[in-house]
Amino acid sequence: MNNPLDTNKAYQTYVDKKSPNSPIIKNCIMAFLIGGLICSIGQVIFSYCEFKGLDETSSGTIVSIILIGLSAFLTGLNIFNKIGKIAGAGSLVPITGFANSIVAPAMEYKSEGYVMGVGAKMFTIAGPVLVYGISTSIIVGLAYFIFNTQAILV
Amino acid sequence: MEFWQNFDYIMLFKAFIVGGLICVIGQILIDKTKLTPARILVTFVTLGTILGGLGLYEYLVDFAGCGATVPLLGFGNNLAKGAIESVKENGILGAFTGGLKASAGGISAAVFFGYIASLISKPKMKKQ
Numbered sequence: 001m002n003n004p005l006d007t008n009k010a011y012q013t014y015v016d017k018k019s020p021n022s023p024i025i026k027n028c029i030m031a032f033l034i035g036g037l038i039c040s041i042g043q044v045i046f047s048y049c050e051f052k053g054l055d056e057t058s059s060g061t062i063v064s065i066i067l068i069g070l071s072a073f074l075t076g077l078n079i080f081n082k083i084g085k086i087a088g089a090g091s092l093v094p095i096t097g098f099a100n101s102i103v104a105p106a107m108e109y110k111s112e113g114y115v116m117g118v119g120a121k122m123f124t125i126a127g128p129v130l131v132y133g134i135s136t137s138i139i140v141g142l143a144y145f146i147f148n149t150q151a152i153l154v
Numbered sequence: 155m156e157f158w159q160n161f162d163y164i165m166l167f168k169a170f171i172v173g174g175l176i177c178v179i180g181q182i183l184i185d186k187t188k189l190t191p192a193r194i195l196v197t198f199v200t201l202g203t204i205l206g207g208l209g210l211y212e213y214l215v216d217f218a219g220c221g222a223t224v225p226l227l228g229f230g231n232n233l234a235k236g237a238i239e240s241v242k243e244n245g246i247l248g249a250f251t252g253g254l255k256a257s258a259g260g261i262s263a264a265v266f267f268g269y270i271a272s273l274i275s276k277p278k279m280k281k282q
Contacts, residue, residue, distance in 0.1 A: 024185045031181035032174035035225070039173025042220035043166050051157050060223055060232070061259035067224065068260060069267040076271030089180030092191055093198060094173065094224045095260065101195060102268035107275045118272050125192040126264065129226075133199040133233050134253055140207030141237030141249025149208060 027088050034083070034090030042067055042094075064095055071096035075103035101125035165219050172214065172221030195226060202230020203253075207238070232257050 042063045049059035071091075074080040080100050084091045091097060102122050109121040123130075143149050180198065183189050189197070202225075205211040211231040214222040222228050236256020240248030254261070 024182070027185060028178045028181050031177040035177025035180075036170035036174030036221075039221045039224045040166055040170045042173075042224040043169040044161075046220050046223075047161055047165070048157060051160065057256075063220060063224065064229075064260035065263040068263045072264070072267035072271040073274075076275035078275070089184055089194070090174075090177045092184075092194060093177045093180035093226055095226060095229055097191070097195060098226060098229065098260075099264050099268060101192070102264050103271045103275070106268060106272035110272060110275070118269065122265070122268055122272070125195060126268075128192060129195050129199050130261070132196050133203055133230055133257075136200050136203040136207075136230070137233035137237040137253030138249050140203060140234045141241050141252055142246070143207065144238045145241045145246050145249055 030086055031088045031090035031093075034087035035094060036090075038067070038091065038094045038096055067095050068099040071099040072103050075100045076107065098126065098129065101129070168218045169221030169224075172218035173224060174221075176221075176225045176227060198226040199230040199233075202227035203234045204230075206231030206234030229257060229260065232260075 045063045045066055046059050049062050050056070054062070071080055074083070080091065080096075081104070084100065091100070102125075105121040105124045106118045109117040111117060112121070140149075180194055183194055183197070184191070202211060205227065211222065211227065212235075215228070215231065223232070233253040233256065236254070237249055237252040240252025240255065242248070244251070
C-alpha cells in the first residue's frame, strides 16, 4: 500500500528524490555567459549600423533580423540545439529563442507535409508568444489612449 | 578600421552584463519553477510589453542598449512602444496597428527564415 506512485504529490516528491539535482549555479553561469555573448553580438551589429548612418529604430530591426536569421539556420543545421543544451536560458531568452521555437517544431513535423506540418507547427510556441504579446500591446495602447499611463509614472 | 576606433566598448560591456543577467533570471525560472520554455517565452514577452507600456523599460534600453533590446523583454517593449507611438499619431486606431508595425521586421524575418530553414533541414530521428 505504500506505493510511492499512489498520489500526485507523493509521486512528485518521489521524482524529485530520484532525479539528479540540476546544477543551478553552473546553469546560471552558462546562461549568463552565452546570453551576454548573444547580446554583445547584437550590440556590435547595432553599433555598426549606427556607424553606417542608420537611425536607432532601423538598427534595432536589423539586429533582430540578423540574429533571428542566424539562429533559424543554426537550428536547421542541428547546431542550435547543441548550444541550447549548454546555454539553457542563455540562448532561449534572447530573440534567438523565438526563432528557434519556430524552426524546431517545423522541422520535427516536416513529415506531416508543408502546409499542416511545417506551416502549422511553426507556430506551436511562437503562436502563443504572438497572441499574448500583441494582445498586451493593444491593451497598453488603449490604456495609454485613455489614461496616458506614461505621464502617471514618469 | 575606423569602426573599431569609434566603437563604444563600455556599451558593449553593459550589454553583456545586462543581457547575461536577464538570461540568468530565465534560467532560475526554468530550474526553480518547472515552467516550460514556451511559458518562459510568453512570460518574458508579456512582461516586456507591460514594462514598456509603463515607460520603465526604456531606462534599461538607454543604459544597456542591445543588452536590453535583444532579450525577449525587448521584443515586448518594442510592441508596447510601437502601440504608444502610434496612438500619439493616429489616436485609438494606433493601439491596433502600432505594436505589429514596430515589430514587423522581426516577426516577418522569423516566419520567412524559419520556413526556409525548416525546408533545408534534414529531418533527423531523435537519439536516445
